Amino acid sequence: MHQEPLRTAGQPLATATKALILLHGRGGSPADILSLARHVHVPEFALLAPQATQNTWYPNSFLAPPAQNEPWLSDALAAVGRAVAEAEAAGISKENIYFLGFSQGACLTLEYVARHATRYGGVVAFTGGLIGDHLDAARYAGDFAGTPIFIGTSDPDFHVPVERVRASTKLLTGLGGAVTERIYPHMGHTISQEEIDVANSLIFK
Template identity: 70%
Template sequence: MHDAPITVAGQPLATASKALILLHGRGGSAADILSLARYLPVADYALLAPQVTGHTWYPQSFLAPLAYNEPYLTAALGAAGRAVALAGSHGISPENVYLLGFSQGACLTLEYAARHAMRYGGVVAFTGGLIGDRLYLDSYTGDFAGTPCLLASGDPDAHVPAARVRASTALLTTLGAAVTEQITPGMGHTVTPQELVLANQLIFKQPAD
């Protein structure tokens, strides 16, 4: 379950000093999410994209009780953890590891990061929130130590309520993250050019034109 090899692109792990871990959405693929890298200033990063079995990280809505998505959710978190460990095994420290996901992958990105809070390079969630019918506060430990995080979503969104995005922002903030929340009215379930610009400036530190 969720044990397919991680697709590795960008700079070779042996020589890269930074890594970007990308988690695709429901129905998507590693190749899909890797295509976002062309819009990000990550030419010198190793890119790691796990491919989920069956193109779905977990079967139910991310707002379902946690047990409804098991054992898939645990396996999905494990896949994210293996990508982080792969970067670490090549000497890339957590503060140089960046996490990014879209939709179901964004939810998984936030859930993994909040369960393993530490100083990452940055966290980007394009249309996602923490997982569960409620926020299980005992699941979240550690200290982000100022990790820059971007939570960007639309309102309304058919899958991700803005209220959960806001609750996720608040939770990450209590864990020490420096969170920027961008909720755009009528945006649709997508990643917009404006969100990419924001990610580039806030997370990947690309100077504004």
């Protein structure tokens, strides 16, 4: 699963100096998440958007035991890894690879980078947290070396409890991430202009 061709936009990989990997939410599509790129400051970036099979990266809640989301979750993480490998094959180093995801795609974004922590260009998670019924630090390894990470969410959010966002921030910070967490009262399950502005000022500056 998750074998659909990578959707690309922005600058050609062959000439781009930076790459942004965008991960859509449940029920979304690469076209949906790529449309968000018009609002962030990425004119010199190659944009890479994997496609989830049947528009869903994994079938159950991100708070379910990971085994209940297999093999979809492992395949989803592998799809992100292929996008990273494609950027690296074009000569773009990890320090110039950025990530952005919304909702289920934000959860997948955080889970991928935490399992492969290194110095990335930056990470944006619009409404997401690390995956699993509990957070097992043994799943995560590496050192973000100060990678800027932005997590924005609503309190409450029907899909993503604010407690998991805070726990994710703590774990990512422990891996060396420079995490900025913003919790917006009653924002709803969406992406606000304020979140976009924060992402632009912290990550895409």
